[in-house]
Amino acid sequence: MTSGSPAVARRREQLSDFLRTRRARLTPADVDMVAVGRRRTPGLRREEVAALAGVGVSWYTWLEQGRDINVSNEVLDAISRALRLSEPERAHLYLLTGLNPPRVGGADADVTPELRQLLDAWSPRPALLQDKYWNLLALNDAAKTVLGYHDTDQNCLITFFTNTRYRGMHGHWATIAPDIVAAYRAEAAHSPGDPEFARVITELTAASPEFADLWARHDVGAPIQAVKAVHHPEAGDLLFDTTNLAVANHPDWHVILYNPRPGTDTEARLHRLQRIRLAAPA
Template sequence: MTSESPAVTRRREQLRDFLRTRRARLTPGDVGIVAVGRRRTPGLRREEVAALAGVGVSWYTWLEQGRTINVSVEVLDAVSGALRLTEPERAHLYVLAGLNPPRAGGARGAEVTPELRHLLEAWTPRPAVLRDRYWNLLAINDAARAVFGFDDTDHNCLISFFTNARYRDMHVHWASAAPVVVAAFRAAAAHAPDDPEFGRVVDDLSDASPEFAQLWARHDVGVPVQTVKAVHHPEAGDLFFDMVTLAVVDRPEWYLELYNPRPGSETEDRLERLATRLATPA
């Protein structure tokens, strides 16, 4: 019989302590249970948690003891609800039980905070874009509009890459970049094969762009990397950027794309002149 690794042993110990402390902090009144007589157990009893979660008392006891048992997403969600876990606590329970944590609820419809908007504007005259896991544009600064040709009709980076004529025309290496872009989006979609939103983006773009449909059918998969983005702007001329993508820590499905002028390319001076020109009344 194969012995358990020290890491797994520690995880099971943490699972035991975590469930016990979450159970101990609740009172019967917190969950709508009428308490009768004196209670020697602080917080809820194991059988009460099991009843609230709709699982067997023995199974919940084994889970709390950190035994080797099979757990499912549905059961962990039921236990999370019974123990009134917060979203971070629920994700922590998944990790301790050996499962991938769930996606953070509410991230898709969350408002962009003033702090993030301020960061985007502070990056001006350099372009900055905030997008979600589906590459939907959540917020952009004025420099991104001016440099990349985004307008009010643009709502998704991938769709704009293939359907915004001005955006396409300004990208010096569009044809060679297109397969890489599609392969990166397929890699992102592969992490959530049952998510209909990825399918909606693919279906909409396949109908609008035969080029995308052809590239998508190749099933190439790539990993997003830090890249150099080359743009030929009709007023500013050739612009070269180092693009860095950063995850937003409290919104794990949001990504901040920051474009920094490539050293030695004269891009920074050209951006400054473009910004001055756009800010000067005609």
């Protein structure tokens, strides 16, 4: 935690209140400890939390007081376990100490049936779910047939540069590629040192000289809001606007819905393509 600004001071106050209230709601019995002596206030003592987390009493006291000390992911996770924090509470603790909450487990396992139903219900229009790394968490069949995604595609940025079918269906690919890379750099800048951003960038730099050249420019830009143009081999020219929706319980996840551009025949072409696909033999 760094010192100086009023925002940091407020965050430290919130951290202090948060840790005290989480400690106060637990009893020694809740954490399989034997209560020793009389207690003037409810809840666990600081030394008990420190013992459960495997940290020094002085260090934990300084943390709870909001002092300017160094914290690590490992220690925050140990304190989270000691205080029996829920996953949202654990993420909140990370944010109050100025760190980015790490991802938990496999993202695909957390995609709810309701989210998948939303994507499927959007057909014959494309829809997909991605995280802040632009990893593809789920997509409907239309995203594959209309936009050119494969079952093996796992990241939208990697797909953009390495999937030849996808590239072939996007006539303005070369024009928008610099803006795509600039938007990704801006996204990654919010999480310096994040290993998942580093993985995507390293993998794509090795796989695509075009990406490597664009990344070396160090351009930074806002997310692209332009009309998406697709030339489909069966449906012809398609134009989409996109709607980007954040997922309430996963703020780093976004549902992207592709809306046929008003004033075009894209909607009719999509339905015609769907009828062709349904009529085709399995």
